[in-house]
Structure formats: structure tokens, C-alpha cells
Amino acid sequence: xxxPITYNVRNVFIRWRATLATILGVALVxxxxxxxxxxxxGLEKSSQNTGDPRNVMIVRKGSTAESSxxxxxEQFKLIEYLPGIALDAKGRPLVSxxxxxxxxxxxRANAGEANVMLxxxxxxxxxxxxxxxxxxxxxxxxxxxxxxxxRRLAARFANFEVGxxxxxxxxxxxxxGITDGHNTAFDSEIWMDADEARxxxxxxxxxxxxxxxxxxxxxxxxxxxxxxxxxxPLRAMLETEYYASQTMTAVPIRILGKFLAxxxxxxxxxxxxxxxxxxxxxxxxEIGTLRVLGYRRRAILxxxxxxxxxxxxxxxxxxxxxxxxxxxxxxxxFNMQSFSETVFxxxxxxxxxxxxxxxxxxxxxxxxxxxxxxxxxxPVISALKSV
Amino acid sequence: MTIGTFILKNALRNKRRATLSILSVAVSLFLxxxxxxxxxxxxxxxxxxxAALRVIVRSKVSIANSLPARQRPIIERIPGVEAVSPFSWFxxxxxxxxxxxxxxxxxxxxxxxxxxxxxxxxxEAYQLFETDRQACIVGRITADKYKFKPGDRISLASTIxxxxxxxxxAGIYSGSVDDRxxxxxxxxxxxxxxxxxxxxxxxxKVRSADDMPHVISAINHAFENTADEVRAExxxxxxxxxxxxMGNIKLFIGSICTVxxxxxxxxxxxxxxxxxxxxxxxxxxLKALGFRRRELFTFILAESFGLAMFGALLGVxxxxxLYTFGNIAHMTNGIFITSEVTPKILGAGFLVASSLGIxxxxxxxxxxxxxxxxxxxxxxx
Numbered sequence: 001x002x003x004p005i006t007y008n009v010r011n012v013f014i015r016w017r018a019t020l021a022t023i024l025g026v027a028l029v030x031x032x033x034x035x036x037x038x039x040x041x042g043l044e045k046s047s048q049n050t051g052d053p054r055n056v057m058i059v060r061k062g063s064t065a066e067s068s069x070x071x072x073x074e075q076f077k078l079i080e081y082l083p084g085i086a087l088d089a090k091g092r093p094l095v096s097x098x099x100x101x102x103x104x105x106x107x108r109a110n111a112g113e114a115n116v117m118l119x120x121x122x123x124x125x126x127x128x129x130x131x132x133x134x135x136x137x138x139x140x141x142x143x144x145x146x147x148x149x150x151r152r153l154a155a156r157f158a159n160f161e162v163g164x165x166x167x168x169x170x171x172x173x174x175x176x177g178i179t180d181g182h183n184t185a186f187d188s189e190i191w192m193d194a195d196e197a198r199x200x201x202x203x204x205x206x207x208x209x210x211x212x213x214x215x216x217x218x219x220x221x222x223x224x225x226x227x228x229x230x231x232x233p234l235r236a237m238l239e240t241e242y243y244a245s246q247t248m249t250a251v252p253i254r255i256l257g258k259f260l261a262x263x264x265x266x267x268x269x270x271x272x273x274x275x276x277x278x279x280x281x282x283x284x285x286e287i288g289t290l291r292v293l294g295y296r297r298r299a300i301l302x303x304x305x306x307x308x309x310x311x312x313x314x315x316x317x318x319x320x321x322x323x324x325x326x327x328x329x330x331x332x333x334f335n336m337q338s339f340s341e342t343v344f345x346x347x348x349x350x351x352x353x354x355x356x357x358x359x360x361x362x363x364x365x366x367x368x369x370x371x372x373x374x375x376x377x378x379p380v381i382s383a384l385k386s387v
Numbered sequence: 388m389t390i391g392t393f394i395l396k397n398a399l400r401n402k403r404r405a406t407l408s409i410l411s412v413a414v415s416l417f418l419x420x421x422x423x424x425x426x427x428x429x430x431x432x433x434x435x436x437x438a439a440l441r442v443i444v445r446s447k448v449s450i451a452n453s454l455p456a457r458q459r460p461i462i463e464r465i466p467g468v469e470a471v472s473p474f475s476w477f478x479x480x481x482x483x484x485x486x487x488x489x490x491x492x493x494x495x496x497x498x499x500x501x502x503x504x505x506x507x508x509x510x511e512a513y514q515l516f517e518t519d520r521q522a523c524i525v526g527r528i529t530a531d532k533y534k535f536k537p538g539d540r541i542s543l544a545s546t547i548x549x550x551x552x553x554x555x556x557a558g559i560y561s562g563s564v565d566d567r568x569x570x571x572x573x574x575x576x577x578x579x580x581x582x583x584x585x586x587x588x589x590x591x592k593v594r595s596a597d598d599m600p601h602v603i604s605a606i607n608h609a610f611e612n613t614a615d616e617v618r619a620e621x622x623x624x625x626x627x628x629x630x631x632x633m634g635n636i637k638l639f640i641g642s643i644c645t646v647x648x649x650x651x652x653x654x655x656x657x658x659x660x661x662x663x664x665x666x667x668x669x670x671x672x673l674k675a676l677g678f679r680r681r682e683l684f685t686f687i688l689a690e691s692f693g694l695a696m697f698g699a700l701l702g703v704x705x706x707x708x709l710y711t712f713g714n715i716a717h718m719t720n721g722i723f724i725t726s727e728v729t730p731k732i733l734g735a736g737f738l739v740a741s742s743l744g745i746x747x748x749x750x751x752x753x754x755x756x757x758x759x760x761x762x763x764x765x766x767x768x
Contacts, residue, residue: 021657028650032643064546067451068478102451112631115449169448170616201448202614233549248486263418264647270411271654274404278661334633339451341632 002299003290008307012314015279019311022268022275026315026360027322029264034323034348034356036257039331040250042347047246050184051239053216054086055128056223058209058236065246065337066100067117070205073097075232079209084222086212088124094212096125099197101207102340103168106158114332115340116157117189118147120197128210132186137162137177140192145200147192148177152343156332160190171200185243188335188342210239249335249342265363268312272367276308280375287375288383301376308368309361316360320353390686398690401662405694408658412698412743413705415651416736419644420706423732425723426640429633432626433564433725437504439596443474443625444589444606447616453585455615465605467598468591470501473573475587479543479552481533489529491543493573494590496522502592503570505563512537512558520575522557526566528716528724530559550579565724566716591619648739656747659691663751670755671763684752692744699740703733 012019051057058079063069071079076097085093099120104113119125123142126132140146154160164175173192181187194206213219219238226236280287287300327348335342399405444462446452453475462471477491496517508524516522525535535541537558544551554571573586593602599621606619620628630636663670670683707728709715715726 017660021653025650025654028646028653032646060549062544062546062549062551068547070549102449104447104449111635113628114632115451169452170612170614201452260418260643263414263421264650266414267411267418267650267654270407270414271657274407274411274654274658274661277403277407278665281665 003295003303005306008303008310011279011283011307012311015282019275022271022311023315023318025271026268026312026363027318029261029268029363030316030319030356030360031322032264033257033261033359034320034352035326035346036253036260037352037355038323038326038346038348039344040253040257041349041352042344043250043253043333043342044247045347046183046187046342046344047185047243048240049182050131050186050243051241052128052130052212053238053240054213054219055239056211056213056219056226056236057239057242058211058226058234059207059242061233061235063235065339066098066208067102067339069100069207071097071207071209071234072205075234076206076209078229078231079211079226082211082222082225084213084218084225086214088127092124094124094128096122096128096210097194097206098122098125098208098210099194099201099203099206101197101201101203105166105168107156108158114157114334116153117338117340118197119189119191120194121191122194124212125191125194125210128212129186131182131184132191133180133182135178135180137175140176142193143196144193145171145173145196146176147173147190148179149175149190150187150343151178151180152187152330152332153190153341154178155330156341156343169200169202173200183345185246185342187344188332188338188340246335246337248337249333261359265359268315268363269367272308272312272364273370275311276304276368276371277374279307280304280371283375284378284383284386287378288380288386291378291380292384297376301372304372304375305365305368308372309364312360312364312367313357315364316357319360320348320356324348394686394689394693397666397686398693401665404658404662408655408694409698409701411654411658412651412695412740413702415647415654416699416702416740417706419647419651419739420703420710420728420732420736422640422644422647423735424706424710424726424728426637426644427729427732428723428726429636429640430630432623432630434623435505435564437502437592438564438622440593440599441502441622442591442593442599442603442606442619443622444591444617444619445587445625447618450588453587454589454617456584456586458589458610458615458617461609462589462591462606465602465609467594467602467605469594470498470592471495472498472502472590473586473588474590475573475576476547477543477552477571477576478546480546481541481543487546489526489532490568491523492568492570493576493587494570495573496570499570502590503563504592506560507562508558508560515557516570516572519555519557520572520578521553521555523554523569523571524558524560525556525569526563527559527561528566529569530556531717535559548576548580550576552576552579567724651739652743652746655691655695655743656750659687659694659747660751660754662690663687663755667755667758667763671758671760674758674763675760680756683755684748687752687755688745688748691748692741695740695744695747696737699737703736703740706736707733 059069080093080095088094101118102115103118105116106113140148149160159166165172213222223236226232226234326346329346330343332341332343446454459471472495475493478487479491516524535556537556539556540553542553593599603619610617710726710728716724
């Protein structure tokens with residue numbers, strides 16, 4: 001017969017002083033784990049959010065990022081007239097030749113400099129990316145040195161406000177609008193007219209081409225056609241696929257999170273062990289009584305394991321609660337793939353919370369295994385005699 | 388029995404608990420030391436011998452923008468400049484790897500030797516590097532990782548240029564602060580991409596440290612108001628600007644360290660008070676025998692301080708041994724290369740340990756001081 005769970009629950013709460021420290025310890029370990037993993041999750045999510053399944057992204061073969069890709073103008077012309085491309089209201093193909101330039105700009109509050117991804121887009125480029133919304137000011141005028149900046153970057157870089165101006169490539173650019181990319185990779189970009197960008201930065205070629213097709217199936221057909229065209233040494237893929245692959249920066253964050261969780265959990269296991277040993281020690285007589293009443297060794301063992309797991313679970317739940325307020329908080333980091341500042345949000349997903357809780361239960365079980373075994377092995381008579 | 392042995396016996400009475408306490412302190416301090424070492428590695432770039440005399444010139448727009456090759460003679464004519472070499476990031480991927488795992492730079496072998504003074508390589512190997520256009524030299528760490536040896540041919544697919552180049556390894560260099568990079572002939576790259584007349588950055592050696600400031604300003608000035616404005620800076624400043632791009636990594640790792648330390652104090656303090664609470668009756672007996680509060684407090688403090696210090700010795704000392712005598716570059720696959728435990732980091736570790744010892748003694752000490760002898764003697768638990 002198993003001991004009732006309420007026995008364990010009550011025991012955890014009765015010895016609250018000793019258990020509180022362990023609960024807090026486990027809570028902090030789980031909070032660190034959840035927070036760091038939520039950064040990685042946020043970074044991945046912002047990439048995965050990006051793109052339209054009807055869009056095809058075309059870059060040079062072999063380049064891993066748009067910023068190091070080049071598409072020649074004659075190639076761009078060939079792409080523009082591929083069959084299957086959707087047309088806008090005036091009958092023009094929905095194609096944007098983009099120029100991606102990294103520019104080094106000062107952050108706000110003199111906090112050093114960082115690279116910002118500037119994207120020059122063709123007039124169709126805005127319609128191709130419906131995820132981006134203008135929230136303040138106006139769009140740039142083609143042919144003028146005007147830019148729109150994302151709201152997230154505006155919070156981080158000097159002069160990024162409507163009416164602000166800054167110099168790059170020897171030319172001055174005027175900020176005329178603020179956009180919101182709604183947690184996509186476009187939150188980390190500033191946009192201007194493609195041809196103007198080519199002249200400011202002295203670029204002969206485009207970096208990438210974005211094409212809208214009538215449907216996701218047509219998009220696949222266009223991508224296949226570009227890939228197989230001998231005249232075009234280019235790589236074509238769905239825009240959503242391209243962005244989904246841009247998550248390499250999240251890898252070291254995940255590794256760091258796992259490493260820290262592992263290292264800190266060793267400390268937490270020791271803490272849980274200490275608490276549980278003390279708990280067993282001070283309840284020696286109680287355990288003897290239980291044995292006399294007919295509870296088997298196995299029941300005692302399971303009972304203490306449950307107690308340890310419950311103790312750590314409380315810590316895990318507290319840890320998740322501690323980390324929750326960070327959900328949605330925007331942070332920026334250097335993205336190794338795009339080589340520029342990437343802004344993303346902490347994302348505490350339900351899966352992450354479950355993982356954190358499971359992790360805490362494991363810590364509790366490992367920590368209480370030895371004490372529970374000791375409790376189960378206590379000789380009945382001497383246990384009863386102990387003071 | 389002296390007071391010293393009394394304390395020692397008490398501390399080790401419950402051997403299991405003492406071991407667990409020491410180990411949890413040790414693990415946490417090991418982690419703390421590791422984090423501090425990583426933070427230092429990320430934010431304080433290692434300084435090569437030649438770094439003090441080197442200048443890096445990049446495009447003012449950003450490092451990803453190329454510079455025209457025609458800038459070279461202009462820079463070479465500036466007084467105080469001893470040698471100039473192109474320094475272009477190739478971003479090659481080796482075999483089936485999905486990422487660039489070591490740096491590859493296109494340089495001019497004729498001047499490179501004068502700039503990269505710390506790299507040690509046999510003269511014959513360097514001779515080959517200078518004469519054979521397809522030759523390259525590789526750092527010891529990368530060579531070990533991939534088991535490269537002189538004479539091997541390797542091919543790298545660039546993510547920057549639309550080419551895949553095959554290189555012959557002329558030799559392995561070592562002795563620089565970062566023995567991971569591969570250097571190859573800039574002419575070979577240019578030939579294969581149709582000589583666009585562009586380079587990534589310029590790497591320059593100045594004659595003396597006194598020449599540094601005026602060389603930097605002369606270079607910046609020389610290209611002002613041209614289509615390709617540049618930013619010249621000392622190698623040190625260049626590395627620091629790279630680090631500042633990573634954002635607030637100091638704050639990030641700093642907050643993790645704080646949480647680790649806090650958790651550590653919490654756990655150790657609770658263990659300590661557990662040890663004391665268990666002994667309430669004995670302490671009451673000591674009190675009844677005439678020991679003063681001060682003396683009782685000394686017993687408790689000495690015990691917790693001793694445990695914390697022993698943990699620190701294991702944790703910080705272990706980290707020190709691992710990072711000083713272990714081959715970290717090999718273990719981390721060349722991600723961390725110096726991992727130096729500085730005296731400052733050692734000091735920080737022991738400082739945390741000693742405050743830990745003191746803080747964990749406070750709560751039990753107060754409880755003991757407040758306890759009346761009669762109540763203490765009655766305690767059963």
C-alpha cells in the first residue's frame with residue numbers, strides 16, 4: 001500500500017524553512033534555463049515568422065546570406081519575365097530587386113556602434129512584404145535619399161526617428177517613417193529605394209530578388225525553374241524557407257542554456273539531497289512507526305521520492321513564474337549569419353515551461369534518490385528507538 | 388581537545404552533509420569562474436605581440452563593404468607605414484560543413500611576414516607560401532583539428548565570393564594569439580574572380596608606436612570625401628568595436644553570474660543553518676557550561692567559513708588547473724583559445740566564497756544567540 005500523497009505535501013510545507021531554500025535554489029536554476037532557452041526560441045521564431053509562402057527569394061549560388069550575395073542586373077531582367085509571376089493592379093510584375101548593405105551606425109546613449117542591415121527595395125518591395133506596416137511618418141519616395149526604420153531598431157540606434165538624419169557612404173540619409181515588422185526578421189532592417197541605395201553605396205548589382213507568384217505551388221515552380229536555368233547561377237527558394245534557415249545564431253545560445261542548466265543543476269541536486277537527508281534524519285522515528293504500521297520499504301522509498309520531486313516541482317513552477325515577466329521583452333544581439341544587429345523577443349513557450357518543470361522534477365528525483373533509499377533501509381527497531 | 392579540533396570535528400561530524408555542502412559550493416564556484424573566464428575571453432581580446440604596431444583599415448560604411456585595391460599605393464606612401472597587405476575575409480566552408488569554422492584571409496605574402504610578426508613558421512614553408520600562388524599557411528589549432536599537414540590539398544567554398552578554391556598547405560604556423568586562421572595569396576583569389584580590384588580591409592604595420600596616431604589620421608584623411616571613405620584604427624580598437632557589436636554581453640553574463648552566486652549563497656546558508664539547528668541542544672549545553680555568545684559565534688563562523696573555503700579551493704582551484712593546464716582550444720573545438728584565469732578572477736572567486744562563509748553563519752548565529760539555555764536543552768529535533 002502506498003502512503004497518501006497528502007502526507008508528502010504536508011511534510012514539504014511543515015518543514016518550510018529548510019525546504020524554502022531548496023525550492024528557491026531549484027527555481028533559480030529553472031528560471032535561468034527557461035530564460036536563456038526563451039531567447040533562442042524568440043530568435044528562431046522571428047526568423048520563422050518571416051516571409052510569405054507565395055514569395056520566392058533568389059540569391060547567388062553559394063552565398064549563405066543576402067548581404068554577401070550578388071544578382072546581376074541582366075539576371076534580374078531575366079527573372080522579371082519568368083512565367084507565373086503575379087502582377088499588380090497596373091499589370092506590372094511583382095518583383096523586387098533588393099540591395100542589402102550593412103552599415104555601421106552609433107547606438108543610442110553612446111553605447112558603441114553596431115551593424116544595421118539596410119535594404120534597398122524596388123517599388124513592388126513593400127507590397128511583397130505585407131508583414132511590414134508603417135506606423136509613423138510616411139514611406140520613402142523612390143529617387144530620394146529617404147529611409148524608413150523599424151520601430152525596434154529606432155529604440156536602439158541614434159537618429160532613428162522621423163526627421164532624424166545620419167551620414168553613411170559619404171551621403172546623408174533622412175528618416176521619414178517608422179515601420180513595425182510584427183516580430184519578423186524585418187524588425188531588424190531599415191529600408192530605402194533600391195536604385196537610390198545602389199547609387200549611394202556604389203553597387204552595380206542587386207543582392208537578392210524577391211518574386212511573388214500566384215500561389216505557393218506556383219512559387220515552387222518558379223524556384224525550380226530558376227534553379228534549373230543554366231543562364232542563372234542562382235539559388236532560388238521559398239522566402240519562408242530562406243528565413244527558417246537563418247537561425248544559426250540561436251545555436252550557441254541553446255548550448256549555453258543547456259550547459260548552465262546542467263552545471264547549476266548539480267548544485268541544486270546537492271541542495272535537494274541535503275534537505276532530503278535532513279528530512280529523513282529528523283523523521284527516523286516516524287519512518288519506524290510507519291514500518292511497524294505495515295508500510296513496506298518500497299512504499300517509504302516511493303514516498304520520499306515523491307516528496308523530493310514535489311519539492312523540486314514547486315521550485316520549477318516558481319522558476320517559470322519568475323521568468324514569465326520577461327516574455328515579450330525585446331533584446332538585440334549580433335547575428336552571425338546576417339552580420340548585423342538582430343532584434344527579437346524573449347518567447348516563453350508552453351513547451352519550454354513543460355521542459356522546465358520536467359527538468360525540475362528530474363533534479364528532485366535525483367536529489368532524493370539516495371535519501372529515500374536510506375529511509376527505506378532503516379532498521380525498524382533502532383529507528384523506533386531513536387530520539 | 389583544543390578549540391580548533393573541536394570545530395573541525397563538528398564540521399566533519401556529518402560527513403555526508405559536509406561533503407555535499409563542499410561539493411555544491413565547489414560546483415557553483417567552478418561555474419562562476421568559468422563564466423568569468425568566458426566573459427573575459429569575449430570582452431578582452433587577446434593582445435598579440437605585433438598588435439601594438441598594427442592598424443586596420445576598413446570601409447567607413449561597414450566592415451562588410453569592400454575597399455578599392457587602388458588605395459594601396461596611397462597608404463604605402465604615408466610616412467611611418469612599414470608594410471601594407473590586403474586582408475580579405477574569404478568565409479570558406481570546408482567540405483560538408485554548414486558554417487565557416489575558421490577564418491581564412493587573402494593576404495599579400497610578400498608583406499604579410501612583416502605585419503604578422505608573431506606567427507612562427509619555418510622559412511622554407513614561408514618561401515613556398517610566397518612562391519606558389521595556390522599555397523596557404525594554416526594555424527596550429529585548425530591544423531590539429533582537421534589533421535592537416537604540409538602538402539595537403541584542401542578546397543574551400545566561399546560564402547563571400549562566387550568561387551570554390553583549392554589550396555596547397557605550405558606550412559603550419561603557431562605562436563600567435565589566435566592560431567586558428569588560414570592565410571592565402573590574394574592574387575589567387577583575384578585571378579579566380581576576374582580581378583574586380585577590391586579588397587576587404589587593409590592590414591598595416593607602422594614603424595613605431597609613436598607613428599601610430601599620425602598614420603591613422605593620415606589614412607583617414609587621405610580618403611576623406613572620396614567614394615570610399617575609410618576608418619583606420621589600431622588593431623586593439625578594431626577588436627573592441629567588434630565586441631561592442633555583440634551588444635550588452637557583459638550585462639548578460641553578469642546577470643547569470645549574479646544568479647549563480649545568489650543560488651549558491653541560498654543553498655549554502657540553508658545547509659549551514661540546518662547543521663546548526665540539528666545541534667541546538669549541544670550549543671545549549673555549551674552555553675550552560677559558560678561559553679559566551681561570542682565564542683559560540685566563532686565556532687559557527689569558523690565552521691561555515693572553513694567549509695566555504697574548502698569548496699572554493701576545489702571549485703576555483705579546479706577551474707584554474709583545468710583552464711591553465713588543459714588544452715581548452717582543443718576541448719572547445721577552437722572556440723575559446725586563451726581562457727586565462729587571471730588573479731582578478733581568482734580573487735573574485737575567493738571573495739565570493741568568504742562572503743558566503745560569513746553570510747551563512749549569520750542566521751544560525753543569531754538563532755543561537757537568542758536561544759535561552761532552557762529552551763535549547765528541551766529541543767528534541
